[in-house]
Amino acid sequence: MVDPTTVTDHAHFLSADRSSHHTSCDLSEVVELYGTEGTGKTELLYHLLCRCVLPNAAGGLEVDVVFVDTDYSLDMLRLVSILENRLNAAVSTSSSSAGSDEATLRSCLSRLLVVHCSSSSQLLLTLHFLETSFSSRPSLALLLIDSISAFYWLDRCEGGASLAKQEEKLGKCSELLGRLLRDYRITVFATCHAIRRSYSGPSSSSSSDSDRPYLCRPWQRLVTHRLLCARQEAANNMAAAAGSGKEQRRRQLFTVHCTSFSSSSSSSSSSSRTKSYRSSSFCVTDGGVEFI
Numbered sequence: 001m002v003d004p005t006t007v008t009d010h011a012h013f014l015s016a017d018r019s020s021h022h023t024s025c026d027l028s029e030v031v032e033l034y035g036t037e038g039t040g041k042t043e044l045l046y047h048l049l050c051r052c053v054l055p056n057a058a059g060g061l062e063v064d065v066v067f068v069d070t071d072y073s074l075d076m077l078r079l080v081s082i083l084e085n086r087l088n089a090a091v092s093t094s095s096s097s098a099g100s101d102e103a104t105l106r107s108c109l110s111r112l113l114v115v116h117c118s119s120s121s122q123l124l125l126t127l128h129f130l131e132t133s134f135s136s137r138p139s140l141a142l143l144l145i146d147s148i149s150a151f152y153w154l155d156r157c158e159g160g161a162s163l164a165k166q167e168e169k170l171g172k173c174s175e176l177l178g179r180l181l182r183d184y185r186i187t188v189f190a191t192c193h194a195i196r197r198s199y200s201g202p203s204s205s206s207s208s209d210s211d212r213p214y215l216c217r218p219w220q221r222l223v224t225h226r227l228l229c230a231r232q233e234a235a236n237n238m239a240a241a242a243g244s245g246k247e248q249r250r251r252q253l254f255t256v257h258c259t260s261f262s263s264s265s266s267s268s269s270s271s272s273r274t275k276s277y278r279s280s281s282f283c284v285t286d287g288g289v290e291f292i
Contacts, residue, residue, distance in 0.1 A: 028181035030188045030222045032148070034211065035229030040254040040284060041191040042073065044229070045144050047289035048189060050082050052142050053111040055104065058090035064111045064140040066130060070123065070150035072116060083108055085287035111139075120151045120169035127176045134184040143180075145190035149215060152195070167216035174218035181222070188222075228257040232281070253292070255281050 033041040049067065054060025067074060087104055113133070117123045134140050151169070159166030180186055195214060211228055213220050232253040258278045281292045 028185050028187065029224050030177075030181065030190070031225045031227060032190055032192050032223045033227045033229055034192045034194060034213075036194045039229040039231050040256075040282065040289070041229050042146055043284050043289050044227075044256075044282075045146055045189060045191065046079055046082055048142070049079065049112065049144060050086055050108075050288060053108045054083070054086055054090075055107070058087055058104075060086075060108075061141075062111070063142065064113065064137060065142045065144065066113045066115065066133070066140060068115050068117060068123070068126060068143070068145045070117045070145065071147055072118075073146065074114060080105070080109075081286065082288040089287070113140075117150075120155055120173065123151070124169060124173050124176065127173060127180070131176070131180060134180060134186060141186060143186055143188045145188070147193055148190040148219065149192045149195075152193075152215070171216045171218045174216065174222055178218075178222055224261055226259045226261075228259070230255050230257075253281055253283050255279060 033044055035041055045067075049065050050060070052061050052063050052065050055062050083105055084101075087101055087108075091101070115126050115130075117126055130140075130143070148170075155169055156166045159168070177188065181188065192215065194211070213223075213226070232255055256279065258280075260276045260278070262276075282289050283292065284290075
């Protein structure tokens with residue numbers, strides 16, 4: 001199994017031909033990126049998205065991606081900037097002509113489908129729509145959701161005192177996602193906002209109360225890898241001393257602590273799943289995420 005903390009390598013699951021999913025082993029993965037605001041979760045999604053839509057000649061996979069934007073925070077200018085940086089880097093190391101850069105960029109963006117949702121009900125309808133899309137377009141291999149926790153408080157308010165009603169909509173979304181994973185062997189990356197701020201920092205071997213999963217059980221059972229994202233404050237101070245603006249942004253460091261779950265096919269309870277832990281660091285540059 002590839003280390004999921006190096007998010008770009010995790011896209012190896014997408015290179016398999018989904019048309020043969022009925023006879024192949026199950027390669028479906030669900031990765032939850034968990035952390036407070038400003039810890040690099042969305043940047044990691046941009047990084048993975050670009051890795052997938054870029055052409056093979058530029059080190060990409062040339063597969064289609066669905067981006068479900070529930071936070072209405074998708075920055076297309078940032079995404080295009082990362083793609084341009086990756087394409088320019090690929091051109092500089094090859095004999096390809098730069099005259100086709102714009103056409104190549106358009107081709108990359110044509111592989112991206114963006115959907116906006118403003119409620120759990122819309123998210124559920126979107127997933128039903130995507131079921132048709134996945135069945136008719138085998139090149140659709142990756143589903144990104146930013147974020148899966150966007151409607152947590154709204155659902156709690158609408159559900160009143162009943163926990164079952166509070167979790168009903170996300171539970172139905174999780175069940176439908178499970179069917180998509182099973183039938184079409186897609187890979188899912190979803191961000192999840194921390195509802196409590198940790199002051200001690202995440203641990204690679206254990207999680208504090210602030211890092212404890214809080215979404216419904218059906219979603220927790222789907223998750224195969226959980227990435228705890230955090231900002232390295234000490235590194236930020238060094239960056240501030242070294243410079244400001246773009247230079248500080250380039251030097252800022254983030255950490256990802258990954259918990260991977262594995263269980264037998266006959267066991268579905270989270271308590272029976274075994275865990276493994278890994279960690280890595282990355283910085284955010286004008287050209288996107290760079291792992292260290």
